[in-house]
Amino acid sequence: MSVSHASPDASGAAPHLLPEPVLEPITSDTRRRARLPRWLRRTSGPVLLLALWQLLSSVGVLQADVLASPGTIAQVGGGLVADGSLPEAMGVSLQRVAVGLLCGALVGTLLALASGLFRIGEDLVDASVQMLRTVPFVGLIPLFIIWFGIGETPKVAIITMGVTFPLYLNVYAGIRGVDAQLIEAGESLGLSRWGLVRHVILPAALPGAMTGLRYSLGIAWLALVFAEQVNSDAGIGFLMVQARDFLRTDVIVVCLVVYAFLGLLADFIVRTLERLLLQWRPTFTGQ
Amino acid sequence: MATDVHRPVKARTPDRPTASPDTVVRVEGLTREFDGNAVVDGLQLNVRAGEFVALLGRSGCGKSTLLRILAGLDREIGGTVLVPRRRAVAFQAPRLMPWKRVWRNVLLGLPGRPGREVAEQALEEVGLTERSDAWPKTLSGGEAQRASLARALVREPDLLLLDEPFGALDALTRIKAQQLVDELWQRRGCAVLLVTHDVEEALLLADRVLVMDEGRIAYESQVDLPRPRDIGDPRFAELRARLLDRLGVEAPLPAYAGA
Numbered sequence: 001m002s003v004s005h006a007s008p009d010a011s012g013a014a015p016h017l018l019p020e021p022v023l024e025p026i027t028s029d030t031r032r033r034a035r036l037p038r039w040l041r042r043t044s045g046p047v048l049l050l051a052l053w054q055l056l057s058s059v060g061v062l063q064a065d066v067l068a069s070p071g072t073i074a075q076v077g078g079g080l081v082a083d084g085s086l087p088e089a090m091g092v093s094l095q096r097v098a099v100g101l102l103c104g105a106l107v108g109t110l111l112a113l114a115s116g117l118f119r120i121g122e123d124l125v126d127a128s129v130q131m132l133r134t135v136p137f138v139g140l141i142p143l144f145i146i147w148f149g150i151g152e153t154p155k156v157a158i159i160t161m162g163v164t165f166p167l168y169l170n171v172y173a174g175i176r177g178v179d180a181q182l183i184e185a186g187e188s189l190g191l192s193r194w195g196l197v198r199h200v201i202l203p204a205a206l207p208g209a210m211t212g213l214r215y216s217l218g219i220a221w222l223a224l225v226f227a228e229q230v231n232s233d234a235g236i237g238f239l240m241v242q243a244r245d246f247l248r249t250d251v252i253v254v255c256l257v258v259y260a261f262l263g264l265l266a267d268f269i270v271r272t273l274e275r276l277l278l279q280w281r282p283t284f285t286g287q
Numbered sequence: 288m289a290t291d292v293h294r295p296v297k298a299r300t301p302d303r304p305t306a307s308p309d310t311v312v313r314v315e316g317l318t319r320e321f322d323g324n325a326v327v328d329g330l331q332l333n334v335r336a337g338e339f340v341a342l343l344g345r346s347g348c349g350k351s352t353l354l355r356i357l358a359g360l361d362r363e364i365g366g367t368v369l370v371p372r373r374r375a376v377a378f379q380a381p382r383l384m385p386w387k388r389v390w391r392n393v394l395l396g397l398p399g400r401p402g403r404e405v406a407e408q409a410l411e412e413v414g415l416t417e418r419s420d421a422w423p424k425t426l427s428g429g430e431a432q433r434a435s436l437a438r439a440l441v442r443e444p445d446l447l448l449l450d451e452p453f454g455a456l457d458a459l460t461r462i463k464a465q466q467l468v469d470e471l472w473q474r475r476g477c478a479v480l481l482v483t484h485d486v487e488e489a490l491l492l493a494d495r496v497l498v499m500d501e502g503r504i505a506y507e508s509q510v511d512l513p514r515p516r517d518i519g520d521p522r523f524a525e526l527r528a529r530l531l532d533r534l535g536v537e538a539p540l541p542a543y544a545g546a
Contacts (some may be wrong), residue, residue, distance in 0.1 A: 017306070054501070093337075169507065181378075181382055182384060184360055184380060185376075185378065185382035185384075186384075186395070186396065187359075188358050188360060188361060189375075189376070189378040189395055189396030189438070190397075190398075190442070191395070191396045191398045195396065198386065199387070199395055199396075200384060203384070203386035203387075204386070206386070279422070280385050280386040280387070280422045280423070280424065281385065281386075282385060282422075282423075282424030283422075
């Protein structure tokens with residue numbers, strides 16, 4: 001290696017030849033962040049999108065029979081709320097999601113605990129779950145209708161199917177990802193097997209479980225749309241099928257908007273849960 | 288107070304621990320193999336109640352393995368090991384549960400349902416009362432290590448196992464932490480086994496220094512210097528040189544002279 005660095009002596013009066021250093025202030029982080037409230041920044045994206053849509057409709061690029069303008073949709077939505085059909089449909093749909101989510105969360109978490117905590121559970125459960133989870137749950141609708149008829153059961157069953165697997169995978173991965181050093185520390189403190197599960201393994205698996213919950217919620221709405229468009233006589237999906245038969249794009253869009261808002265609400269709930277339950281986490285939170 | 292080992296440990300005499308003949312650790316013919324390679328090989332060790340023992344050794348000599356065995360974390364062993372049931376470990380990394388506030392970390396694993404005041408008392412001993420409600424992620428290295436120490440002390444151990452607890456601390460914090468351990472030991476009078484690679488630290492704190500090599504105690508020496516000890520003491524320097532020699536470091540020679 002013969003990279004030659006000029007020695008201070010060789011370069012003579014080098015310090016005088018260097019340009020003046022340029023100084024820059026380090027601005028306070030908190031002040032910069034406080035300028036715009038967080039919720040305002042988060043809503044600005046959707047609001048801009050809505051404004052663009054209204055603009056395109058007003059100019060005539062978007063025709064009313066293809067896609068109604070936001071203003072029209074708001075009117076139609078108001079009407080649907082006023083005559084009680086939308087609140088009733090939402091109530092039915094929400095109930096289905098809630099029951100399906102509860103069942104799926106219960107099944108998914110229990111299976112993940114069984115295969116995460118015990119090697120025998122892993123041997124018994126994991127292979128079957130990995131196999132079943134690749135079966136598209138939408139493809140099970142005909143089978144579920146034959147099994148459970150056309151009442152509430154097949155719809156809840158579909159949602160349960162969709163919710164179970166993402167939760168299983170993430171809780172299982174969370175349990176298996178626990179730092180062995182912390183387990184050892186717990187053992188050295190004299191924690192029992194159940195104490196280890198309760199105080200070390202489950203809290204450590206919680207971030208993974210939250211990710212699983214996010215996936216599950218998304219899939220729950222998706223499963224709801226599928227389930228409600230087949231043999232339904234109530235719910236948002238039924239409202240959409242009816243609107244399709246009468247070529248009411250505005251009603252369809254109202255239903256889609258309702259889905260979107262329910263999705264947003266679900267995300268808000270998970271975010272709040274994460275803020276409350278994961279405040280201990282020493283991880284990167286974004287800049 | 289009684290250990291649940293083999294016989295009761297009677298009155299503790301922290302000032303003159305050598306006066307008590309009672310043993311809290313008895314190890315005979317201990318062997319631990321990793322893939323047929325004996326890391327601990329026929330080791331003998333006795334620790335008296337209230338005695339402060341430092342265990343020195345080169346990296347990889349098996350000293351941490353020995354500590355893990357005494358802590359009950361490694362049980363694939365041969366030979367006899369008797370340790371008190373009430374024992375506690377402070378690891379090199381504090382290993383606090385990040386999802387529990389400091390005081391809950393201190394109480395973790397205690398039998399029954401101890402109240403917060405129990406934790407507060409232990410935290411007061413290590414001077415961490417004001418951080419009792421903090422999340423572990425907000426603690427400095429020294430604070431986290433003190434919290435870990437409080438967690439060990441709160442179970443009133445008859446044997447305190449310290450695995451290079453000051454290794455990750457900066458020089459100034461380390462001096463304070465060493466003083467703290469010295470104080471706590473004087474006050475509590477429990478036996479301490481300190482695993483370290485720092486000869487001066489061992490000589491500052493311990494009643495007896497062991498050097499581990501090739502899976503057994505290769506050398507041991509009583510440290511009969513008066514406390515508090517002074518690094519400048521010529522007897523200290525002599526002991527230090529002797530131990531360094533035992534560890535295969537020739538102290539007085541220029542540091543980079545060897546191959």
